[in-house]
Structures are given as structure tokens and as C-alpha cells.
Amino acid sequence: MDSKQIGNLLQNIPDSDSIMRMAAVFQALQSETRLKILFLLRQKEMCVCEFEQVLSVTQSAISHGLRTLSQLDLVRVRREGKFTIYYIADEHFRTLIEMCLEHVEEKHEL
Amino acid sequence: MDSKQIGNLLQNIPDSDSIMRMAAVFQALQSETRLKILFLLRQKEMCVCEFEQVLSVTQSAISHGLRTLSQLDLVRVRREGKFTIYYIADEHFRTLIEMCLEHVEEKHEL
DNA sequence: TGAATATATGAACAAACGTTCACATATCAA
DNA sequence: TTGATATGTGAACGTTTGTTCATATATTCA
Structure with missing residues (x-):
């Protein structure tokens, strides 16, 4: 593998910040x-x-778990009197969750 | 919230095994x-x-990283003489990776 | 055979994690 | 105000993680 090809491979992976952000999101999803x-x-x-x-x-x-999720803006918060109500941040992320669900349900059918 | 509704909520989340499997996959994806x-x-x-x-x-x-990934069957291995060649396990998982890529590239355009 | 290259593995260790505990803060209702 | 309920937070602790180091195994080529 020459240095040209190495450069090419590196250019086609996400930059360091994106990798870090992704790692952080996946690590939030890693807790049961x-x-x-x-x-x-x-x-x-x-x-x-x-x-x-x-x-x-x-x-x-x-509470700690919800904080982790909201710090990554995966869930959001709304105050309603005595209660703090949490909800999925956006449709993008909701889709990811639905996909995971579909995936595990699919495996069950085998 | 009555016990009927609680039961309903619980019934509509993946079973314990699926949750564990998902957590394991996400935890593999959590390393940079x-x-x-x-x-x-x-x-x-x-x-x-x-x-x-x-x-x-x-x-x-x-090597350790690749082992983690192949133990979860996210990547697979093929021996070719002196070399051990790794590749993405299936199209399903490849799609997930492509989606992540699209997602971060999209964010960059903002 | 022996040297070189490619890969795997186990131990070790610091760093990070998730939970609980104890306590703080906030809101409501009386 | 006071008591009850709802939530947040920091410290502590045991557990798990990712890496490196040292070493083992496997393959090729001379």
C-alpha cells in the first residue's frame, strides 16, 4: 500500500471531531x-x-442516565409544574431507535 | 400510571436478551x-x-479491536496466506455504517 | 532448517463507567 | 409556612474498558 492510497483511505473517514461525537453517542447507547x-x-x-x-x-x-442522554441532545426536557418530562429529541434519532427495534424483531423471526 | 399501562409499556420494549445484544453492539461502536x-x-x-x-x-x-468486532459478527475474517483479511460482515451492518457517515456529513453542511 | 513477516493473546494498569447513597433543590398543596 | 412529592447532583465504589508490553503462534521464503 503506497502513501497515496493511505492518504486516500484517511480522507474518506470522518474527521476527528465527528468520530468523537459518534463514539460519544454510541457510548450513551451502550448502557442497558x-x-x-x-x-x-x-x-x-x-x-x-x-x-x-x-x-x-x-x-x-x-436521572443520571437521562442527563447523559440530554447532554448529547438525544432527548430533550420540558418542565410541567412538579414534573420534568423527557422526550426523544428529533425524528432523526427516533428513526434510529425504530430501526434498532425492527432489527431485533427481525432476528426473532428466524 | 396504572399497572395495566406499566405492563403495556414493558411489553413494547425489546426483551432482555435483545437489549443485551444491542448494548454489546453499541459498546463495540463506542471506541474511536x-x-x-x-x-x-x-x-x-x-x-x-x-x-x-x-x-x-x-x-x-x-488486533484486539478486530477481535471485539468479529466476536459480535460485525466483521468477518478470511485467511489468505500470510495475511488475515477482515471485511464488513453483511450488508445490513454496512448500511448502518453508511448511515452514520451520511449523518455526520449532513451535519457538516449546516 | 532459520530468519523474517504477520497476527493473536494474556497480563497489567490507568482511565472511564454505572450505580447507589446521601443530600440538595424545587414545586405544589394545605 | 410546613410536609410531601419530584428531581438533580456529587462523592464513592466496584467493574469494565482500551491500550501497551511481552510473548506466542503461524506462514513464507531463502
């Missing part, structure tokens, strides 16, 4: 708790105390 | 080195010594 949060949010907007009823982790763990 | 490996493999099949010329990590790190 956060994945469950997202598959719940896919169904409806939810506040922390609702997650608490569904997931078997502490309120603190949920 | 492994992401770079995949964006290179998207362009052409490669052996370890070629990765070595392109990436600035040790041969050992590349």
Missing part, C-alpha cells in the same frame, strides 16, 4: 438502562417518576 | 479506534498490517 429509557420514550413522553415505576433501578440512576 | 477500523473497512477489505500503516495505534490494539 439508557436503552430501556429510550425504548420507553419511543412509546410516550415520560417523567422521572414514571420511569421509576417501570425500571428496576434507583431514581438517581434514571 | 474501532470506529476508524469500520470506516476503513467500508472502503476496502484490509489486513492487520494495512491498518497498522493507517492508524496510529499498536498492532496489538488493532
